[in-house]
Structure formats: structure tokens, C-alpha cells
Amino acid sequence: MQALTNRAKQVDRAPMTFIEQLYLWNIVKGMAITFMHMFKKQPTIRYPEQKREFSSVFRGLHVLNRDEEGKERCTACGLCAVACPAEAITMEAAERLEGEENLYREEKYAAKYEINMLRCIFCGLCEEACPKDAIYLSETFTPADFNRKNFIYKKTDLLIPNPTTDAQGFAAAKGVKTNEIGLKN
């Protein structure tokens, strides 16, 4: 049979000599290899102090967006809930009343908006479905919890800080350092 590469090597089937059967030389060779590993660089990231950078397209915890004036963008159209393959999103719509124009951008808004983080598979389809650019997935992951109930994130947990009152928090949630948002407290 023709060899595919010239790297093919005939297997050495000669019986081992007495010295080889003592395994000593090969063990010494192996130990030299492990010894060299003492001086190798450790790839470990010491987690709580150091954090691995997420990719910019990382799909993490959801954020409900506001516009520049601090109005909630979501209009409770339900498209995200329909798109969601895990059926993790539920919401209740309400009509915007007189004098609430500074709170909600559209005439209809989500009075209740919940995502069950134990169901969610972080596929990002809700983000793609939303016509109002109201929901997107941030670069942080769901923190652990002792209680199942706490994994159902309410609107208060999801909503981004208001840019008019908390510009810093809004910027942080929006852009460069997204690690802190979404951490429930």
C-alpha cells in the first residue's frame, strides 16, 4: 500500500531487552518532561481577581433598554416571547396614561416583564425579534443563586439604569464595562 505521507514509520516489534523491561530509561525520560513543565507558564486565570474578557458578541444576561431620554423602549408587542424557543419570556401589557410620556416611549408598555433564566438558553432570538431595539443580551452571565424563585428576573432586575438620573450606570450597562450590570442585589 502506498503511504499517504512520508512520515509513516514501521512499528518496532522487537522484543524488549532486559534493560528496557526495567522501564528505567523511559521513566527517566518521562520525568524529565514533567520536570520541564515546572517552568512553563500557567494558563490559569485567577478568577475572582482576574477575569477573562468576553467576546463582543457574547450572549449573556438580558437588559431592557431605554432611549436617550430615559424612556423605556419596550412596547409589549410580545414578538420576543413568540420568538423565544425556550418560552422563557412572559409579559403583561398596559396602556400609557396621561403624564407618563416621560416614562414610556410608546403608547403601550410592559407592566410586567419576566424572563426565567433557568429556561433561557441565551440564544439571542429575542434580541433579533425585537422591533423596538428594546432588549439585548449583555456581556455578563447569570449569577448563581440559592433559590429557584430568584432566577425569574423581574422588570426591575432587567431594566437598564436611567441615563438622565444615572448616566454612569447607563453608560456602563451599555458599553465598555458591562460586567457589573445585571448583578442582582
Add this chain to the structure above:
Amino acid sequence: MTILALDWFLLIEKLILIAVIIFASLGVALYTTFAERKVAAILQDRPGPNRAGPFGLFQPLADGLKLITKEEIIPTHANKWLFILGPGLAMTAALMTCAVVPWGGTIDVMGHKVDLQIADVNIGILYVFAVVSMGVYGVMIGGWASNNKFSLMASLRAASQAISYELAMGLSLIALLMVTGSLSLRTIVEQQVGHVWNIVYQPVGFLIFFICALAECNRTPFDLPEAENELNFGYHQEYSSMKLGFYLFSEYINMFISSTIMATMFFGGYDLPFVTSHLSSPGTAAIVGIVVLMAKVVMFIFLFMWIRWTIPRFRYDQLMDLGWKKMIPLALANMLVTGFIVLLKQNNWHF
């Protein structure tokens, strides 16, 4: 009256020595577990335990606390007394060996000469052998009493392994004893102080002894009795809490003791070449001796770990093969050659 007073002093001296050595061994064993994890980590390019205290130094305490607070389980169908006896025996046998090791020279305490050794038995090595082979009873009894087929199989392995490797170990020692002409560990060390170490006379003997020591301590590549992938957990599968801790501990104490024995017999014990024989004050010599001996022991323990994290476990037939067909013939040949040379030397190199 004088005799009584002397006896009291001896008694107190020995009691203090025993307490110190037992606690030192326990402490060393405690930190050997830590060292094992650290060495493993470093050889595998990772940092190892580093959370508890600075550099993770309190990790063994946390481990110990965890073991103590775990639930104590004695299986319903286990033989209760033997089940409890097993780990105790393993631990006792491991600790008893340190009685004959000379930890240093002689120091002066209030006008009395105090040997840094619990008992200078004139058959020291034989004593070590007797006690070490008792250690395997701990494993056997524990494995048998658990009423679990895996534990039983593990203890069978432990027993046959111990028997096979003790033979080669003994044979390699006989060659050493031909060179030294004494069974007392102190005499063996004192012969080496200021002279060449026994390793020069007995390199092959040391190699065999070292390999057999690995097997006796149930260390990789000879850790067949606790081969996780075939026997679940080996002989201590049914054990929990501090009984399990005792088994794990006795392994590390065994490792510590066999490192000490090897350092004593082949590497001059507490002797630091070119220095010890020139130290005039016995006190300094003793302290230097202890430090030197500990340094040698640490080297050996590191070697044990280094081997563990390099070599995979032998197969059972390979283990027996190595023991009976390689080690014993090699040890026999070594013994015969040594005997021949020793005789020749006594005869002033005439046939």
C-alpha cells in the same frame, strides 16, 4: 535513689521525644498532602490550592477539619470491630517505624547526653521491616471488614504486592548489611559520617530498595490497591470521616518514614559531607544534623511525588512480573556480587 532519678530522666526524655516525633510526623504528613497537591499542580501547569491563607498554606487544616466533621458511616454488614481496627492499625504501624530512626546526633540537656533517637535497637532495620509489613494488615483488615468486593480485591492486591516487593527489598538490604556489618541504624549512619555514603557502594541496591519502597507505600506506579478506575476507590471505599483520614494519613506517614529510612541507610542520614565531622560542639552538630536529614527527606518526598505525577499505574501482571522476574533476580545478583567483593576485601584482595 540515683538509679531512680536517672530512670525518671530517661522516661521523661523519651516521652518528650516520642511526643515530638509523633506530632512532627503528623505535621509533616499534613503538609505532605498539601505539597502533593502543589507539586501535582505545578507539574501540570496550574497553581494548585491557593485560597486558604497565604499561598493556600492553611489548606491542610481545612481538609482535616472537613474530614473530621464528615459523617461517620459503618456499613450495616461490615464487621464492626475489624472495620474500626483497620485504619487504627495502619496508622499505628506507620507511626511505630519512626522509633528507631536516628534524627540527629547527641545533644546535652542539663548534663545528660540525649540521643536524638527514641530507641537505638541493635536490630533497627529488622524492626523497621517487621513494623512496615504489619502496615499491610491495616489495609487487609480494612478491606476485608468492609464487606465489599472491591475493597476485598484491593486488599488482596495489597497483600500480594507487599509480599512480592518485600522479598526484593530484603535482598537488596542484605547486600547493604554486608557492606556495613551492622543492623543498627545509628551505627550505619555513624559509619557514613565523614566517609563516603553507602549509595556509592550500593547503587543498584538503592535503586531496588527505592522501587520496592514505592510499592510498599502504595505509591504510583504501584498504587494497585487503590486503583480508582478498576476498584472504584480501593480498600478504603467504605470508609468515611476520620477513618478515611487515617488511611490517607498513614500513606503519607509511610512515605515520610521510608524517605527517612532511605536517607539514613544510603545517603548518610544526618551527615552533611565535609561539615558534620568538623563541627566541634555537639549541640550545633545535632541541629545541623536534623536540618540536613529533613532536607534529604524533603528531596525524597519530592521524588516520590514527581514519580507519581509522571508515570501511569502498572497493570497487575506487569507489577508481579517486575517484582518476581526483574527485581528479585537483580537483587540476588547484587547480593552475590557484593558478597564476593566483601569477602575479597577481607582477604586483602587475594583469591
